[in-house]
Amino acid sequence: MLHDQHNQCPCCDYYSLARRGAHDICPVCYWEDDGTNLDGLNQVSSANHITLFEARQNFNTFGASDQAALSLVASAEQTAGLRREQRATYH
Numbered sequence: 001m002l003h004d005q006h007n008q009c010p011c012c013d014y015y016s017l018a019r020r021g022a023h024d025i026c027p028v029c030y031w032e033d034d035g036t037n038l039d040g041l042n043q044v045s046s047a048n049h050i051t052l053f054e055a056r057q058n059f060n061t062f063g064a065s066d067q068a069a070l071s072l073v074a075s076a077e078q079t080a081g082l083r084r085e086q087r088a089t090y091h
């Protein structure tokens with residue numbers, strides 16, 4: 001079971017990060033937090049090799065920031081109760 005953290009993940013919108021920009025891996029979507037925010041949607045993240053926009057699309061489509069991370073992300077059971085405030089993404 002995951003617990004709320006102070007920071008919202010820029011990819012999955014769960015409150016899953018204890019800090020920002022420290023290259024922590026989000027346990028929910030497996031995005032590596034290199035500090036990219038929603039205002040940098042179209043920049044390719046060097047840590048993640050895709051744009052944040054693509055990663056957000058991926059999470060909404062199949063539940064991980066990237067296809068390769070699909071087996072690594074937290075289960076629905078683990079994210080139950082974790083706070084999420086979904087933000088709209090405009091390309």
Ligand SMILES: [Zn+2]
Pocket residue numbers: 009010011012013014016026027028029030031
């Ligand atoms: Zn995430």
